[in-house]
Amino acid sequence: MPGRGTQKVNKKALADFKVGVDNVIFSVDTQQNRLLVLLVMRQDQPFLGQWSLPGTLVRNGESLEDGAHRILAEKIRVNNLYLEQLYTFGGPSRDPRESPSSFGVRYLSVSYFALVRFEEAELIADGVSGIAWYPIKQVPKLAFDHNEILEYGYRRLRNKLEYSPVAFDVLPEVFTLSDLYQLYTTILGENFADYSNFRARLLKLGFLSDTGLKVSRGAGRPASLYRFDAEAFAPLKDKPLVFI
């Protein structure tokens, strides 16, 4: 086996890899206007006891996406899920299990980007493992290069919000237009259209259907509850859209 033990390593020999899948799972707490990311406490070396993105190593006969689904299912139960591949991080020595200067097994991480609904997502606490939603602003130093992966995922989220309907994968199934607006402001900051213009644009696009229901939250006029209408959106799928 090349690159192992006492055997002399050939610099030109092919590297052997284990492939990991790491998920950046986002959610939004509409009540508190916070963007959340799911972190788990590591149970093994290396980085035992440190927070990390939920990840796993790919098994025999399992596709990358299968792997992503597997860890996800081990950590939370969800009805709705958006999942897409993010990026592949594969430099040598990104994992301390790789013997420092020699050429042992390499660890490569294919990262996935996931969106779930906070209210529907039930965390699976197995009694041992730590698992928690962290507000993006309060994420600690993570294991491996996971802070970098998270940052990459966060950038992707901000981009996708502007031109694709991913907001409706984190919002509850019915929502008010100010829920939607506040989601955009908490994730994107405040550098875009005011509420009135945002509202007018979204309604004109025609894929938000009024459920007829109203919800009253304290004082003020009750808000209409809307639902994302996937059928009405379908013809717009390939058109360049602007949600900002």
Next chain:
Amino acid sequence: MPGRGTQKVNKKALADFKVGVDNVIFSVDTQQNRLLVLLVMRQDQPFLGQWSLPGTLVRNGESLEDGAHRILAEKIRVNNLYLEQLYTFGGPSRDPRESPSSFGVRYLSVSYFALVRFEEAELIADGVSGIAWYPIKQVPKLAFDHNEILEYGYRRLRNKLEYSPVAFDVLPEVFTLSDLYQLYTTILGENFADYSNFRARLLKLGFLSDTGLKVSRGAGRPASLYRFDAEAFAPLKDKPLVFI
């Protein structure tokens, strides 16, 4: 060694991977208005004698991007190069070297997307290997899942053309505005602004500098030669831009 030979395989055991890097290298022949992709003839099994994307397996101590650069350098000499990671294809049995129903070594492909200038790119013919620019419309059936990878890269190219200045990585260093316009029409089709409006928009953005030189191509008024001014573009880098 798990998953090999007569040894019983554990379905839950970790898969062992070799990691390949495959490049989708685009270029444009401005003379003939054709989008080209670089293909190489395979010298080894599997798929011996079939066209494929230029690729290689990652070696000890080599990063993914290093690998991408290495094959690129083996096939062409270029001055200018744009390179970014595309996608990772890693399903089981995407490579016939994986023993069909058992669980041998897996082959995963991290694909990269590259843009080079046709005039400057000198193909390295080593006498044995076939290597050629193929017009995108005439690409044959490729080895592995390379047609799928190519399709993915092509989509990325079309997207990037609309909002980032990648056109200037495939155009010669100086070019006319109709060269630029024709590049857009050959890649994107004809569903966007006419020449006069395209021209006005691009010039207003302010990062095309007139070299003062003119070029005459047959009949008609000679065209001004422009150059992409990276410094003038820098402040726009993070702004949302529209080129179409």
Next chain:
DNA sequence: GCAAAAGTGTTCACTTTACACCCATGC
């Protein structure tokens, strides 16, 4: 009644689109 939140409308500046027209060259 009054504050709070939702929802509507109007204005003005700017961009986009379509198209007509002028300019410089080869033959």
Next chain:
DNA sequence: GCATGGGTGTAAAGTGAACACTTTTGC
């Protein structure tokens, strides 16, 4: 001269940003 491609200008339509205003609720 005239065909050919390069380059400029303009009017009409549409869009986006800012902001004033109305509606419906709780207290």
